[in-house]
Amino acid sequence: MSFLPSSLRQPSALPGFGLALGFTLAALSLIVLIPLAALVLRAASIGPADFFAIARDPRTLAALRLSFGTALIAALVNTVFGLLIAWVLVRYRFPGRRIIDAAVDLPFALPTAVAGISMAAIYAPNGPIGSIAQQFGLKIAYTPLGIVLALVFIGLPFVVRTVQPVLEEVESDIEEASALLGASRLRTVFQVVLPHVYPALLTGFALAFARGVGEYGSVIFIAGNIPLVSEIAPLLIVIKLEEFDYGGATVIATLMLAISFAMLFLINAIQGWSRTKHGNV
């Protein structure tokens, strides 16, 4: 069954390698790789002049800036509160802890459109929180602030679930040693415990950020979708497609993927650098 040259794999007593890998590769190619290649080919066939004309269009730039900017702010908020929630769940025992622990995964389970209409109802000027904010002259729904809130909802579990297992692994003896050597609790937490968590925290930030950049369902209901102001990049792709402007949609999608991968590459590089500098913490 094996269609791979034998030099590519080591001998094994188990059967079915060719069948399993063949099925996996066939499914992966048909479902993921060939369709993505279609995007890349389409982008390549547009030609640099047209490509940059669409890329430099103020509406494209505004949408990309909004998507990456709001995703960045939301991921930063989630980094702070995700760490706090992971800390509370790992370190403290209190009534309701199990329910909170389970509820953190809600954004993974709740369809984005459901979260979207619900948050729009809450933060709209006539909604329970939106009406209070209105009295203080603050508009949440139909502004970039509403987009940030939706992305905070979507991204929170990524940070908590990445940090939580690492925090559980931190040995208590390093804290005891730090305390015995006379460090204050705050100093022990920030200079002894948390450095172990920083790589996981950065990974959680990257996951939340990547998800936020591409998020569509939870955002479009609360965003207001005003061109140049509150129109996210994924929505602009949908609009271009509805206008049968496949080229425009392709260019924006390609830019989104390129910037996303560049940022993930950068974050990986930072993690590799911090590992060589501080040891494998």
Added chain:
Amino acid sequence: MAMSDRFLPLSHHPERATSETAPTKAVLIAVAGLFLGAILFFPLVTVFIEALRKGWGTLFGTFADPDTLAAIRLTLLVAAIAVPFNAAVGLAASWAIAKFEFRGKNLLLTLIDLPFSISPVISGLVYVLLFGAQGWLGPWLDQHNIHIIFAVPGIVLATVLVTFPFVARELIPLMQSQGTSEEEAALMLGASGWYTFLKVTLPNVKWALLYGVLLCNARAMGEFGAVSVVSGHIRGLTNTMPLHIEILYNDYNFVGAFAVASLLAGLALVTLLAKTFLEWRFAGELAATSRRH
């Protein structure tokens, strides 16, 4: 020692040296609770409040609407195809990756995870570029009267792409940690390859498989962005439940939108309950992977 001067000691009692003081704990728990309450619980509760705003009669009225019923049927159909397919891919991929050593394994792992780092809208877009009217295969499909985009096959394909990694990434680390010795013993005793897989491997990973299927199903039934791009939003024909919510919402039929939303929110709650139960009851058999998504 300049740093320590800025941090005042919280306590001089040695038993408290490796924990925060009670008031600090209370404040941190309260902040975490308030944040989760505002960000997570409030939107969830709002779905049910809004759905019941005009009473149970209106709520049930939404589900008597043929378009709503068609949307529910389509969502179930799409999940019934996408989830078993991705479960099969997950089993095949984890068998190849966990039980054998071969070159390019890390690349394969990265490619399997790729759909997680792509915007759902782009996941839909790639199929439009492939099968749409102006797509690579569009004219050929049109000649042969095959409809993929703005039809059910496109919705299924987009859903399969978005949910592709869910089962595989639960199974691969678990199967890797289990090794091959049990399978080798079964084969030595004369069992066939398929028999070994069904009677040895599958029982070892069944809870992780169920866990992956659960998450895959939740995403498949709730997917919005990718499906929205390829659906064409034809009422009664190519509307899934999430798309139907959007249509009702844009028609200012808020009670209807939240009624359908409450059904999906109920599904989300059942998913969370089942997932929590699996994590609690079978923690060891899910391996350390239960926290990763």
